[in-house]
Amino acid sequence: MADGNPKAIRKLEGQKTMLGRTMHGIAYDPVNDEFIVPQPFAQAVLVFRGDANGEVAPVRYIQGPKTMLSNPDKLEVDPVHNEIFVPDDQGILVFSRTANGNVAPLRVMKPPADVGIDAVAVDPVHDVVIATNPRGTPREKYPRVLILDRSGDGEVEIKGVIGGPKTMITGTFGVRAIPQSGLFLLAMNGPVWSGPVDEAFVGVWSIHDNGEVPPRWTIGGPYQALKQPRGMDLDFKNKNVIISDKVLNAILTYHFPEIF
Amino acid sequence: MGNHRGTRRANRFFWVLPALLVVGAWTILGAGVKWLGDGNAFRATLPGSAGPARLLSVQPLPETEGAQCVWMPASAPTTLLAALRQRESATPASPESTREEAAKRQPLWKIQDPYPSLSSVAVDVKHDEVVMTDENLFQVLVYDRRANTPPTASFTEPKRIIAGEKTKIEFQCGLYIDPANGDIYAVNNDTVDTLVIFNREVKGDMPPTRELRTPHGTFGIAVDEGRQELFLTIQHSSAVVVYHKMAQDQDRPLRILQGNSTRLADPHGIALDTKNGLLFVTNHGSIREFQTGGSGESGSRTYAGEGASAMPSRRTIPGSGRLVPSSISVYPIDAQGDTAPLRVITGPRTQLNWPTGLAMDPERGELYVANDMGNSVLVFSLEANGDVAPKRVLQGPKTGMKNPTGINLDLKNQEMWVANFGNHTATVYPMSASGDTAPLRTIRSGPVDEPALMIGNPGSVAYDSKREEILVPN
Numbered sequence: 001m002a003d004g005n006p007k008a009i010r011k012l013e014g015q016k017t018m019l020g021r022t023m024h025g026i027a028y029d030p031v032n033d034e035f036i037v038p039q040p041f042a043q044a045v046l047v048f049r050g051d052a053n054g055e056v057a058p059v060r061y062i063q064g065p066k067t068m069l070s071n072p073d074k075l076e077v078d079p080v081h082n083e084i085f086v087p088d089d090q091g092i093l094v095f096s097r098t099a100n101g102n103v104a105p106l107r108v109m110k111p112p113a114d115v116g117i118d119a120v121a122v123d124p125v126h127d128v129v130i131a132t133n134p135r136g137t138p139r140e141k142y143p144r145v146l147i148l149d150r151s152g153d154g155e156v157e158i159k160g161v162i163g164g165p166k167t168m169i170t171g172t173f174g175v176r177a178i179p180q181s182g183l184f185l186l187a188m189n190g191p192v193w194s195g196p197v198d199e200a201f202v203g204v205w206s207i208h209d210n211g212e213v214p215p216r217w218t219i220g221g222p223y224q225a226l227k228q229p230r231g232m233d234l235d236f237k238n239k240n241v242i243i244s245d246k247v248l249n250a251i252l253t254y255h256f257p258e259i260f
Numbered sequence: 261m262g263n264h265r266g267t268r269r270a271n272r273f274f275w276v277l278p279a280l281l282v283v284g285a286w287t288i289l290g291a292g293v294k295w296l297g298d299g300n301a302f303r304a305t306l307p308g309s310a311g312p313a314r315l316l317s318v319q320p321l322p323e324t325e326g327a328q329c330v331w332m333p334a335s336a337p338t339t340l341l342a343a344l345r346q347r348e349s350a351t352p353a354s355p356e357s358t359r360e361e362a363a364k365r366q367p368l369w370k371i372q373d374p375y376p377s378l379s380s381v382a383v384d385v386k387h388d389e390v391v392m393t394d395e396n397l398f399q400v401l402v403y404d405r406r407a408n409t410p411p412t413a414s415f416t417e418p419k420r421i422i423a424g425e426k427t428k429i430e431f432q433c434g435l436y437i438d439p440a441n442g443d444i445y446a447v448n449n450d451t452v453d454t455l456v457i458f459n460r461e462v463k464g465d466m467p468p469t470r471e472l473r474t475p476h477g478t479f480g481i482a483v484d485e486g487r488q489e490l491f492l493t494i495q496h497s498s499a500v501v502v503y504h505k506m507a508q509d510q511d512r513p514l515r516i517l518q519g520n521s522t523r524l525a526d527p528h529g530i531a532l533d534t535k536n537g538l539l540f541v542t543n544h545g546s547i548r549e550f551q552t553g554g555s556g557e558s559g560s561r562t563y564a565g566e567g568a569s570a571m572p573s574r575r576t577i578p579g580s581g582r583l584v585p586s587s588i589s590v591y592p593i594d595a596q597g598d599t600a601p602l603r604v605i606t607g608p609r610t611q612l613n614w615p616t617g618l619a620m621d622p623e624r625g626e627l628y629v630a631n632d633m634g635n636s637v638l639v640f641s642l643e644a645n646g647d648v649a650p651k652r653v654l655q656g657p658k659t660g661m662k663n664p665t666g667i668n669l670d671l672k673n674q675e676m677w678v679a680n681f682g683n684h685t686a687t688v689y690p691m692s693a694s695g696d697t698a699p700l701r702t703i704r705s706g707p708v709d710e711p712a713l714m715i716g717n718p719g720s721v722a723y724d725s726k727r728e729e730i731l732v733p734n
Binding site: 010 | 363374526547713720722
């Protein structure tokens with residue numbers, strides 16, 4: 001596995017890709033061998049073949065007035081139910097995985113009015129969506145994680161809320177579900193968007209947790225290598241967790257069999 | 261999708277559905293069938309009257325290895341899914357000592373470029389120095405203008421480095437050097453909403469000499485010294501904001517250029533023709549419309565520390581996004597509001613592909629473009645309009661360029677500087693250089709052929725399990 005400063009195997013860049021040099025989200029669909037990227041500046045969701053390389057166009061893209069896309073910054077794909085989840089200004093927009101062009105979302109999951117959703121993960125086994133609420137509500141100080149009904153449409157049922165001082169969550173970025181175990185990962189990057197945060201870590205909770213529950217495990221911190229973790233993904237075969245860190249400008253791989 | 265047990269099971273017996281039998285014309289009709297023979301052969305009587313189904317035979321399957329589904333009989337007291345959920349909830353939270361030990365575990369691997377990635381460049385002509393921003397390690401680097409890294413050296417040591425938490429430098433992409441005093445204006449991109457200005461003498465981990473709160477996502481910078489105005493492009497708002505050159509802290513912009521008519525589309529570089537009163541902006545091509553009006557920057561999403569009012573709008577109109585070809589848009593230098601460009605350079609003949617840095621030669625009336633995805637410098641006439649070819653193109657393997665994002669013109673020495681984000685170099689050419697021309701000098705921030713990962717603000721990561729590859733968006 002790559003370590004140090006290896007040459008990239010592939011690069012996808014340039015005008016024809018419809019990408020930009022400011023991308024904050026990606027999801028790989030192992031069932032259909034595609035990866036999906038939100039393009040916020042053009043209000044689009046781009047789908048590429050798994051082996052895309054160079055200056056190649058996406059195989060599909062969702063864009064246009066019917067899409068309701070406003071600031072698509074992160075997303076998640078559910079290859080079991082063939083859906084793409086995009087947290088956006090109006091809620092969580094849920095598209096068909098094969099949607100192409102100017103298409104409306106299948107449904108819009110709307111959390112309570114004062115709750116802004118930043119990132120989502122999908123657990124299709126347990127039929128839940130794990131959503132981050134990075135700023136809390138006007139009345140609450142701490143950011144939170146919400147467990148939502150995956151199939152929600154309109155006002156969505158909140159099945160659980162994880163937040164409060166004992167959770168150690170003072171900021172959130174990415175989130176990733178582990179459907180096989182009902183656990184999920186959360187990038188706890190602290191209360192500020194910039195600069196190193198020594199207390200940062202990637203935390204592990206269960207979708208059944210509710211309330212002020214501390215993480216079952218913490219990876220890379222607090223007070224360890226991670227300084228501003230952003231996104232995570234899982235290598236199930238080798239039981240590794242792969243984490244991007246903004247301050248380090250690095251990708252770190254941890255062996256963590258405990259959660260697999 | 262279900263769970264498989266991946267371990268070998270010994271001596272597992274499975275029911276063999278009685279739809280087919282090994283030998284003979286046995287069928288199960290609900291009547292009894294007698295097993296008349298030994299283990300190798302059967303003789304059966306035809307079923308008589310109807311009756312309940314009865315076990316006819318049991319034959320173990322060969323032992324297997326590898327993953328296999330666990331068969332659950334219909335009468336099982338629980339389902340697989342329920343069993344999994346029961347297992348999860350029964351999983352105790354880890355003991356405290358084990359959790360603490362696991363938290364200290366070090367990463368197996370770390371993908372990281374240890375060398376500076378040069379994103380922008382500016383010459384301090386008065387002091388014979390050249391300044392660069394490093395978007396990888398969050399530094400401002402100052403070199404001797406005439407430095408030229410020997411082929412055998414790993415890199416050239418900067419004369420001065422400004423770096424550290426106190427500097428508020430993070431993902432910098434634009435530079436301006438005050439020609440009078442050498443002050444360094446360094447533009448932070450989309451993670452720190454602050455323009456930082458350093459006195460020329462500053463080095464190490466020092467706070468900025470002056471700071472200015474800016475809209476989110478600043479990229480390019482240009483200064484009109486005559487009018488003492490400072491121009492910034494704003495990616496996230498598709499705008500240009502103009503401040504007084506000495507603005508600081510929460511000072512408001514003097515003017516904002518933003519709106520659907522402007523054709524600003526993910527703006528990057530910026531250059532000024534103060535003689536003719538023109539403003540040039542490079543655009544990567546992503547467009548979305550903004551709700552304008554009102555007193556300031558507001559949006560459905562709030563971000564920590566958003567600055568004063570009278571900022572560009574960030575309230576996007578849903579579903580308004582589209583992509584257009586890369587371009588250079590031209591405006592009156594005092595343009596504000598929703599002002600259409602005077603002209604736009606765009607089209608296939610222009611060769612523009614994510615054009616980034618921009619510089620202007622007032623003597624020759626030429627515009628120089630660091631053309632990121634073209635690995636080229638394109639030179640246009642200041643009067644260029646529409647789908648026109650550049651007057652000159654600097655491109656080719658001898659140039660040493662790789663993803664050039666920064667460009668600066670040293671008019672005194674008639675040299676063109678290029679910051680190459682893709683290969684740890686800044687390269688210098690005669691301003692008239694064209695074709696596949698080798699640089700006059702090269703300043704390297706890393707060893708020759710050392711990969712430049714170009715990882716900048718990795719907001720996410722994905723694992724391609726099929727190819728065992730890590731995907732990193734930037």
